[in-house]
Amino acid sequence: MRKTFFTKITTSKVALLYVMSISMVISFSAWMSLLNNFTIEVASFNGSQIGILQSLREIPGFLAFTVILVLAFIAQQRLVYISMLLLGLGTAVTGFFPSAFGLYMTTIIMSLGFHYLETLNQSLSLQWLDKKKAPIILGKISAVKSFTGLSVFILIYILMNYLALEYKYVYLIFGGITAILSIVCWIAFTHFKETVIQERKIRLKKEYWLFYTLTFLAGARRQIFVVFAGFLLVEKFGVDVHNMVLLLFINSVLNMYLAPKIGKFISIFGERIALRYEYIGLVIVFISYAFVDNLYIAFALYVIDHLLFAMAIALKTYFQKIADPKDIASASAVSFTINHIAAVFLPVLLGLVWLYSHSLVFIIGGLIAVISVVLSFLIPRNPKRGFETTLVKEV
Known part of the structure; x- marks a missing residue:
């Protein structure tokens, strides 16, 4: 029986790596490109507050090793979808909390999702890709990420300059896309078995x-x-x-x-x-x-x-x-x-x-x-x- 195009996509590990990368760029590019203007124009941040926010953003990256602790309870692929959802939701609600405390909280949620997703993306790429083909495929994924980031920037420009959309709705759109993608992937993609059981200890x-x-x-x-x-x-x-x-x-x-x-x-x-x-x-x-x-x-x-x-x-x-x-x-x-x-x-x-x-x-x-x-x-x-x-x- 011939596979349909949809079936080929949803049973492909490489296709999932592309979707993971695209979903990550959609939210993070929107969050980053709007951040400075939003914090100043809407949240009235000063230099000290933006410094604290950026420091909070880096903490989940520094704590990326905790992914291993979570993997003791949740499979890698499921944790990918949860991370996508956190990244999407953290981005989507950013514009609705234009206060120091609100932005600190949404930033931590967004950053936790982003850094876990980035860590798992690298891990699964190296587990799933053939060693001879890995550099070529990773190069193509990098190109797709650049195209996605560029598209996000152009869409933000159109939404804000021609449609006069408020910051909160722009954040909601791009964060919402990532959140929806996480749910679609969870439902549609095959849950691939681990060919090699991964070490669950930090060493x-x-x-x-x-x-x-x-x-x-x-x-x-x-x-x-x-x-x-x-x-x-x-x-x-x-x-x-x-x-x-x-x-x-x-x-x-x-x-x-x-x-x-x-x-x-x-x-x-x-x-x-x-x-x-x-x-x-x-x-x-x-x-x-x-x-x-x-x-x-x-x-x-x-x-x-x-x-x-x-x-x-x-x-x-x-x-x-x-x-x-x-x-x-x-x-x-x-x-x-x-x-x-x-x-x-x-x-x-x-x-x-x-x-x-x-x-x-x-x-x-x-x-x-x-x-x-x-x-x-x-x-x-x-x-x-x-x-x-x-x-x-x-x-």
């Missing part, structure tokens, strides 16, 4: 030390880019909001085109080469940020910086190759927490450094990237379980 395994270290350094570099790269453009070069939006638009379009090609590159040349190129590129970009005086060069650096982070797919597939299949869920959760450690303290510390020297902040970023370059030489040409680094003799 830091010494075999994965290189993956954990590179994950921590990636989180630190990412914080420098997210917090200070855009700030440099605004403060030093006076870039207005329209040009910042244009840069984000360019980044999304380029990522849609290049992410699948980056995935193919990783598949052909391997993780060692891909990560080495990424880290060397980031050294050049960060050092250039430190001394740039030309606006158009700064624009180019911002775009290149964003594209280089797309090569981080290689770090995920490196781990997929070296991991014991039963460790993927627990190690993914732990790595997500490790990635967020820098988010807790680095912006504050480097914010103080920024007051002394803009250039020094990016030089520190460059030094972090140099460490990553050095460590990338420890990645084997063909990594596998038992041959995680070049310091170990291949079995």
Whole structure:
């Protein structure tokens, strides 16, 4: 009996990975793009309150390892749907609570759903995807996420500028879409059996030390880019909001085109080469940020910086190759927490450094990237379980 198109979709693990990623971007892109204007224009936030809100947003990311504790009681796939629902509901009700306490609560709900969903998405991707095809599929998923984010931004622009919709209804629409998708997925998709029963304990395994270290350094570099790269453009070069939006638009379009090609590159040349190129590129970009005086060069650096982070797919597939299949869920959760450690303290510390020297902040970023370059030489040409680094003799 031939499968219908609907049946092919609802019995496909890859299709579910696409839906998970799309649903996540729909809510989170809407939440992020409206946040600054909503908190100022409607909730009348001051700098202290927005700082508290952003700190609260990062806490669930830092506590991502608790996913493993929850998985002792709930299957991974069901927890995915619950996380989607929390993300959607947290976003949907944001506009109806325009007070400090209300926004803190909705932010925690939204962020808990987002970070659990992101952790589980990575875990299931590495469990379900064939090792040879994983970089290519992850590249395509990255491109779809960029397209979705771009579509959300365009729809928000239309809803608010041409239909004059209030913030609360815009939040409700996009959060509602994610919440509805969670229910539809729960009902429609096959509940796939675990081919390998996942470890339900939180452990830091010494075999994965290189993956954990590179994950921590990636989180630190990412914080420098997210917090200070855009700030440099605004403060030093006076870039207005329209040009910042244009840069984000360019980044999304380029990522849609290049992410699948980056995935193919990783598949052909391997993780060692891909990560080495990424880290060397980031050294050049960060050092250039430190001394740039030309606006158009700064624009180019911002775009290149964003594209280089797309090569981080290689770090995920490196781990997929070296991991014991039963460790993927627990190690993914732990790595997500490790990635967020820098988010807790680095912006504050480097914010103080920024007051002394803009250039020094990016030089520190460059030094972090140099460490990553050095460590990338420890990645084997063909990594596998038992041959995680070049310091170990291949079995």
